[in-house]
Amino acid sequence: MHNPQLNANGELTHLLSIEGLPREVIVHILDTASSFLKVSAREVKKVPLLRGKSVFNLFFENSTRTRTTFEIAAKRLSADVINLDVTRSSTAKGETLLDTVDNLVAMHADMFVVRHAASGAPHLIADHLRRLQRSDVHVVNAGDGRHAHPTQGLLDMYTIRHYKRDFSQLVVAIVGDILHSRVARSDIHALTTLGVAEVRAVGPQTLLPACVESMGVRVFNDLRLGLRDCDVVIMLRLQNERMSGTLLPSAREYFRCYGLTPAMLELAKPEAIVMHPGPMNRGVEIDSDVADGPQAVILPQVTYGIAVRMAVMSIIAGN
Amino acid sequence: MHNPQLNANGELTHLLSIEGLPREVIVHILDTASSFLKVSAREVKKVPLLRGKSVFNLFFENSTRTRTTFEIAAKRLSADVINLDVTRSSTAKGETLLDTVDNLVAMHADMFVVRHAASGAPHLIADHLRRLQRSDVHVVNAGDGRHAHPTQGLLDMYTIRHYKRDFSQLVVAIVGDILHSRVARSDIHALTTLGVAEVRAVGPQTLLPACVESMGVRVFNDLRLGLRDCDVVIMLRLQNERMSGTLLPSAREYFRCYGLTPAMLELAKPEAIVMHPGPMNRGVEIDSDVADGPQAVILPQVTYGIAVRMAVMSIIAGN
Amino acid sequence: MHNPQLNANGELTHLLSIEGLPREVIVHILDTASSFLKVSAREVKKVPLLRGKSVFNLFFENSTRTRTTFEIAAKRLSADVINLDVTRSSTAKGETLLDTVDNLVAMHADMFVVRHAASGAPHLIADHLRRLQRSDVHVVNAGDGRHAHPTQGLLDMYTIRHYKRDFSQLVVAIVGDILHSRVARSDIHALTTLGVAEVRAVGPQTLLPACVESMGVRVFNDLRLGLRDCDVVIMLRLQNERMSGTLLPSAREYFRCYGLTPAMLELAKPEAIVMHPGPMNRGVEIDSDVADGPQAVILPQVTYGIAVRMAVMSIIAGN
Numbered sequence: 001m002h003n004p005q006l007n008a009n010g011e012l013t014h015l016l017s018i019e020g021l022p023r024e025v026i027v028h029i030l031d032t033a034s035s036f037l038k039v040s041a042r043e044v045k046k047v048p049l050l051r052g053k054s055v056f057n058l059f060f061e062n063s064t065r066t067r068t069t070f071e072i073a074a075k076r077l078s079a080d081v082i083n084l085d086v087t088r089s090s091t092a093k094g095e096t097l098l099d100t101v102d103n104l105v106a107m108h109a110d111m112f113v114v115r116h117a118a119s120g121a122p123h124l125i126a127d128h129l130r131r132l133q134r135s136d137v138h139v140v141n142a143g144d145g146r147h148a149h150p151t152q153g154l155l156d157m158y159t160i161r162h163y164k165r166d167f168s169q170l171v172v173a174i175v176g177d178i179l180h181s182r183v184a185r186s187d188i189h190a191l192t193t194l195g196v197a198e199v200r201a202v203g204p205q206t207l208l209p210a211c212v213e214s215m216g217v218r219v220f221n222d223l224r225l226g227l228r229d230c231d232v233v234i235m236l237r238l239q240n241e242r243m244s245g246t247l248l249p250s251a252r253e254y255f256r257c258y259g260l261t262p263a264m265l266e267l268a269k270p271e272a273i274v275m276h277p278g279p280m281n282r283g284v285e286i287d288s289d290v291a292d293g294p295q296a297v298i299l300p301q302v303t304y305g306i307a308v309r310m311a312v313m314s315i316i317a318g319n
Numbered sequence: 320m321h322n323p324q325l326n327a328n329g330e331l332t333h334l335l336s337i338e339g340l341p342r343e344v345i346v347h348i349l350d351t352a353s354s355f356l357k358v359s360a361r362e363v364k365k366v367p368l369l370r371g372k373s374v375f376n377l378f379f380e381n382s383t384r385t386r387t388t389f390e391i392a393a394k395r396l397s398a399d400v401i402n403l404d405v406t407r408s409s410t411a412k413g414e415t416l417l418d419t420v421d422n423l424v425a426m427h428a429d430m431f432v433v434r435h436a437a438s439g440a441p442h443l444i445a446d447h448l449r450r451l452q453r454s455d456v457h458v459v460n461a462g463d464g465r466h467a468h469p470t471q472g473l474l475d476m477y478t479i480r481h482y483k484r485d486f487s488q489l490v491v492a493i494v495g496d497i498l499h500s501r502v503a504r505s506d507i508h509a510l511t512t513l514g515v516a517e518v519r520a521v522g523p524q525t526l527l528p529a530c531v532e533s534m535g536v537r538v539f540n541d542l543r544l545g546l547r548d549c550d551v552v553i554m555l556r557l558q559n560e561r562m563s564g565t566l567l568p569s570a571r572e573y574f575r576c577y578g579l580t581p582a583m584l585e586l587a588k589p590e591a592i593v594m595h596p597g598p599m600n601r602g603v604e605i606d607s608d609v610a611d612g613p614q615a616v617i618l619p620q621v622t623y624g625i626a627v628r629m630a631v632m633s634i635i636a637g638n
Numbered sequence: 639m640h641n642p643q644l645n646a647n648g649e650l651t652h653l654l655s656i657e658g659l660p661r662e663v664i665v666h667i668l669d670t671a672s673s674f675l676k677v678s679a680r681e682v683k684k685v686p687l688l689r690g691k692s693v694f695n696l697f698f699e700n701s702t703r704t705r706t707t708f709e710i711a712a713k714r715l716s717a718d719v720i721n722l723d724v725t726r727s728s729t730a731k732g733e734t735l736l737d738t739v740d741n742l743v744a745m746h747a748d749m750f751v752v753r754h755a756a757s758g759a760p761h762l763i764a765d766h767l768r769r770l771q772r773s774d775v776h777v778v779n780a781g782d783g784r785h786a787h788p789t790q791g792l793l794d795m796y797t798i799r800h801y802k803r804d805f806s807q808l809v810v811a812i813v814g815d816i817l818h819s820r821v822a823r824s825d826i827h828a829l830t831t832l833g834v835a836e837v838r839a840v841g842p843q844t845l846l847p848a849c850v851e852s853m854g855v856r857v858f859n860d861l862r863l864g865l866r867d868c869d870v871v872i873m874l875r876l877q878n879e880r881m882s883g884t885l886l887p888s889a890r891e892y893f894r895c896y897g898l899t900p901a902m903l904e905l906a907k908p909e910a911i912v913m914h915p916g917p918m919n920r921g922v923e924i925d926s927d928v929a930d931g932p933q934a935v936i937l938p939q940v941t942y943g944i945a946v947r948m949a950v951m952s953i954i955a956g957n
Contacts, residue, residue, distance in 0.1 A: 044690030052363030371682030
């Protein structure tokens with residue numbers, strides 16, 4: 001089956017999902033990000049790679065944090081960035097998603113950064129652009145439903161590679177609400193593609209997808225067992241709306257069983273790193289002593305996230 | 320009477336309304352837009368004509384689509400664009416419109432792009448600037464009440480000229496809610512000034528202004544008669560708030576009588592073009608088979624709209 | 639005690655409050671602003687001093703006017719400006735203020751412009767940056783609670799110096815709701831530091847802070863006495879929420895006693911200037927004949943405000 005993210009030469013033209021992305025494409029993005037990391041640390045944090053290009057942030061779901069990271073990445077590439085307040089726009093007036101896209105393409109948009117509550121919305125746009133034969137217009141998935149959040153997955157891989165160098169011997173535990181997490185899904189695909197030794201999905205049975213084992217992960221309902229001897233711990237944010245009700249008894253109960261405390265973390269390898277996609281719920285899924293402790297690499301993740309997004313944007317715009 | 324849009328040399332210094340605009344000024348804008356169309360199609364879509372200028376989007380009425388087109392146009396001219404969320408600003412705190420303008424002029428604003436629910440608000444600002452003798456500050460009307468939407472009118476003229484070359488033999492039908500449409504009003508003035516053979520206003524009697532015939536148009540209540548042998552069909556958006564109540568029985572009824580279907584369109588000339596200012600209500604005023612059909616030029620309108628707005632901004636800033 | 643705004647060399651590295659700012663630092667800001675005033679009056683209103691820097695507007699309290707002035711100032715210095723809609727951001731999702739700051743620092747933020755309803759929030763951020771040893775990241779207080787609004791205080795000083803040259807002989811009356819005004823507090827500190835002859839706090843007893851005399855001002859409850867022979871009148875905005883209720887009988891009553899009318903203004907020196915931080919409540923604290931009259935310098939204040947903010951940003955970014 002054709003991979004809609006790649007052009008006929010196998011080059012990345014959209015970033016929709018890590019699933020199905022060849023290993024060498026992922027490595028190329030990480031290598032490119034490495035060079036952009038230096039740009040953000042310079043006096044003048046700009047390169048002219050996207051000068052005169054129009055990048056549209058199409059956020060159908062509100063996320064100031066993620067939108068900001070893409071806005072910064074695009075501006076450091078010298079693009080013109082237009083934030084569309086989609087909740088108040090024509091789409092809200094009953095226009096279809098593809099009519100909105102057609103209009104922006106007619107305005108000579110070069111790139112769409114799309115967040116949508118519906119899984120597959122960025123794919124839909126990419127398919128539509130292919131039908132229009134507009135290979136010069138590119139889509140980046142900034143999170144779609146429970147499906148994928150590929151730039152988060154890539155920045156997580158960048159972080160792991162930075163601290164651990166080699167993927168092949170690593171045991172990685174992903175802890176928390178895996179059922180509702182597009183981050184977990186993107187991380188699992190990336191880790192599998194990059195060939196880690198073992199991926200673990202750790203959480204209460206109610207927050208694990210039914211078919212999670214078919215993704216090549218080992219399931220643990222006991223945090224202690226899940227953390228034992230692992231190299232990397234990826235904590236997931238517990239959405240407020242899950243904290244009470246049918247899936248979980250309470251936030252306090254959750255923290256008692258699945259919160260990452262210093263004592264729990266001692267079960268992992270001594271040099272294990274702790275990651276979190278943010279924003280954190282301190283005292284719910286993670287203890288402040290861990291979040292601010294020496295093993296946490298949560299803020300470096302943010303730094304690498306800008307570089308990874310610059311890499312993705314510049315690579316797809318060049319292809 | 321003095322035309323407040325023109326300076327002493329007859330050059331355009333504000334764009335407030337197409338009414339009263341000399342034919343040669345309109346043609347000059349269309350010719351200038353033609354050169355900007357090439358800029359938007361380039362690799363680097365920027366020219367430095369407004370570099371270092373401050374353009375303020377003052378949208379007292381929400382319109383993400385129109386605001387975005389002006390923002391893109393200004394950025395491609397290298398201006399600094401500041402979007403004021405006027406509904407949350409000082410005006411909302413009880414400050415008058417002219418106090419707000421005075422403050423922005425004191426911040427060295429160069430141009431105001433104004434959308435307002437009140438007819439005449441952009442005129443009021445232009446008059447105020449004239450009293451202040453600030454001929455270096457310019458106003459573009461981005462839609463005021465039911466009065467005018469001159470850049471939409473101009474981009475419609477650009478589109479018609481592009482497809483039909485000569486205006487003098489054309490029959491143009493404007494269909495729908497003409498009573499509440501500033502687009503219709505601007506189009507009628509532009510078409511009359513450019514000397515088309517015939518302008519038709521087509522719609523139910525309840526949606527036609529009382530005095531519409533005095534504007535030099537022929538009135539049709541029957542869509543079939545109105546479309547017969549015309550060269551250009553301009554469909555208007557039916558505002559949701561009109562669809563039920565006293566003016567119209569229902570959206571379905573409206574579509575049955577005034578919706579543009581392929582069968583209806585066959586009454587026009589075979590090479591007739593179909594225009595729409597967007598956003599479309601598919602299945603209300605226009606059938607999807609027409610909207611996506613070979614005679615529709617609705618997306619080219621959007622493309623020309625950017626070029627026309629770049630032309631207007633650069634012309635008034637230069638005078 | 640160490641002044642958190644100054645570095646080890648006594649240079650300004652944050653602007654948090656005018657209180658404790660040495661006289662020569664204030665004068666240096668005003669002198670620098672003077673050169674930026676020329677930039678805003680040029681054809682191309684830009685200097686490359688902050689090119690490639692990322693300035694974040696962190697407005698936890700809504701203020702379109704103030705945010706706009708900082709956005710313009712930063713753009714004229716060629717910075718990339720990112721407006722965070724904090725009320726819809728991660729902070730709203732329960733993240734702490736300092737976690738938000740840590741994240742933005744990890745994205746290589748260079749400067750935060752902070753408005754917050756809580757007094758001390760900008761101090762808190764500056765302290766945090768010092769603990770992180772991030773002397774390359776800077777904070778500007780754009781208004782915190784009732785505490786301080788230092789750029790407003792500085793632009794007021796610029797205005798007074800422009801019209802009166804020498805501070806030492808001046809009598810300055812600050813009139814209105816001094817109790818709730820961060821502007822008044824900043825002005826009093828600045829005027830005292832610059833050594834004016836007399837600062838007067840004029841208002842009803844209910845709107846004067848208990849300890850105001852300890853700040854070195856003379857208190858007047860009678861507007862006539864307070865205005866007599868003064869050189870500068872600074873009118874404060876009466877917040878709508880004070881106008882009825884326990885502190886004041888009504889807006890009309892307030893205007894009768896404390897509104898600045900032409901007759902009242904005659905009690906001041908003939909060449910006295912009238913200032914107001916805006917937005918004005920015409921007919922509440924100030925009569926339109928005064929606001930638009932020859933002694934008002936309210937719009938020049940706005941112009942100087944841009945230059946002062948450019949000066950502050952460029953000075954702290956350079957240190």
